[in-house]
Amino acid sequence: DAESDSMLRVNHYPPRPELQGRLLTGFGEHTDPQVISVLRSNGTSGLEICARDGSWAAVPPDPDSFFVNVADAMQVLTNGRFRSVRHRVVVSSERPRVSMIFFGGPPFGQRLAPLRQLLGDGGRSRYREFTWKEYKSSTHKGRLATDRLCSFEN
């Protein structure tokens, strides 16, 4: 759809041999704002996802697979049933990492709210209705790591 705010991003993390086991963040922790992210990378590790207990789990690198990530707007549409995954990238001391991510986003004027079918009987909507434009501008205000969805909760 020509109106959609989807995009493709290519990231390159050159190796840093001087690290010697120290942790260097290449992409700070965040959740992706859009609906869904589809990532493809080379065979270098680095991507980590945050588990419910706050620990970081490495995503095994696999150049033949796509890594599909639930993003913020999907969390809203499913009324929190699918959770937007917090993730980050740490830099390797030995090998370059290259990743390519497609972010599927709605048109700017699109109104977003939990889908009625997913509220269940008498279920309440966790999020108020807002436009994608409104949400996108909130991502430009706070820090990368901010949990932006809380300000859209009912």
Ligand SMILES: O=C(O)CCC(=O)C(=O)O
């Ligand atoms: O480079 C990666 O593996 C992930 C980068 C990322 O999370 C992003 O571009 O939103």
Ligand SMILES: [Fe+2]
């Ligand atoms: Fe991301």
